[in-house]
Amino acid sequence: MGRKKSFQQSEILKIISTVFVKYGFEGTSLDDLVKATGLLRGSLYSAFGSKRGMFIDALSENIKQQKDSEITITLVIIAMMELAAKDNTIRRLLKQWYKESASSNVKELLGRAVLKQSGILKEEEKNSHGK
Amino acid sequence: MENKVSLTGNKLVVVPQGINKIFAVKGRLEIPLQNIEGATIDNGILNEFRGLKAPGTSIPGFYAGTFRKNNEKxxxxxxxxxxxxxxxxxxxxYTRLVLGVEDGRKLVDEINNVIKI
Structure with a gap:
C-alpha cells in the first residue's frame, strides 16, 4: 500500500510540476491542478496542505531527480522570482540547491534558461553550447 | 470583512464578524499552529459543490457554517x-476552513511562514 501510494505521489508531482512550469506559481490555480491531476480538490489539500506545499514538494522532487534538468531550472527560477523573498522554507531550499550546484556553471544555466524561455535564445544556439 | 483572523502565540484565532457570527454558528475558532497544514488563495473552491450543510444558514451569495462532503467537514x-x-x-x-478576510494574500504568507512543514 505504502509503496503504491508513493509511486502515485511521484507521478502526481510530475503532473503538478508541468502545471507550475506552464503557469508559474501565482498563475496556477487550484482549478488548474485539479484538472491536470484528475484528483479531488480535497485530496490535493489532504496530500499537500496547500498550493505552496505542492510547489515545495514538486521543487524538492525535481532537485532530487536531477539538479540541472530543464524542469528543475525552470521551477528554481519561478521559486526565485515569485516565492523566495517571502518564504523562508523555499529560500532555504534554493540556497541548498545553489550551494550544491556551485561547481557547475549555475549562473549561466539560469541565464540560458531565462533566455530560452523568453524565446530569445534559439534551440540551435543552446545545443552548440551544450555540455 | 467576514472574519478577523490573527496569529497569536502558537495559535490561529478566527473570529467571525458582525451578522456572520449568527449565520456561521461559531463564536470563534482557535487552531494550534501544529494542526495547520497550509494556506492557499483558492477562489475556485466557491464554484464547487460545497456539500451538505449542517448546522448553519443558507443565504444567497454567502456561505457560512459547516458543510459535509466526502467524509470531510x-x-x-x-x-x-x-x-x-x-x-x-x-x-x-474541521478538515479545512474557507474564509473571507481583509488581506488574504498577507494572511496566507504569514500562516505558511509560521507553520513547520
Whole structure:
C-alpha cells in the first residue's frame, strides 16, 4: 500500500510540476491542478496542505531527480522570482540547491534558461553550447 | 470583512464578524499552529459543490457554517465575491476552513511562514 501510494505521489508531482512550469506559481490555480491531476480538490489539500506545499514538494522532487534538468531550472527560477523573498522554507531550499550546484556553471544555466524561455535564445544556439 | 483572523502565540484565532457570527454558528475558532497544514488563495473552491450543510444558514451569495462532503467537514464563512483563503487542518474537527478576510494574500504568507512543514 505504502509503496503504491508513493509511486502515485511521484507521478502526481510530475503532473503538478508541468502545471507550475506552464503557469508559474501565482498563475496556477487550484482549478488548474485539479484538472491536470484528475484528483479531488480535497485530496490535493489532504496530500499537500496547500498550493505552496505542492510547489515545495514538486521543487524538492525535481532537485532530487536531477539538479540541472530543464524542469528543475525552470521551477528554481519561478521559486526565485515569485516565492523566495517571502518564504523562508523555499529560500532555504534554493540556497541548498545553489550551494550544491556551485561547481557547475549555475549562473549561466539560469541565464540560458531565462533566455530560452523568453524565446530569445534559439534551440540551435543552446545545443552548440551544450555540455 | 467576514472574519478577523490573527496569529497569536502558537495559535490561529478566527473570529467571525458582525451578522456572520449568527449565520456561521461559531463564536470563534482557535487552531494550534501544529494542526495547520497550509494556506492557499483558492477562489475556485466557491464554484464547487460545497456539500451538505449542517448546522448553519443558507443565504444567497454567502456561505457560512459547516458543510459535509466526502467524509470531510469544512467550515465556510465567506461572501461569494470575496477572495477565498483555504486553511488545511489536521487533528481538528474541521478538515479545512474557507474564509473571507481583509488581506488574504498577507494572511496566507504569514500562516505558511509560521507553520513547520
Amino acid at each position: 469544512t467550515f465556510f464563512n465567506i461572501k461569494r465575491t470575496s477572495m477565498a483563503v483555504v486553511i488545511q487542518l489536521r487533528n481538528e474537527k
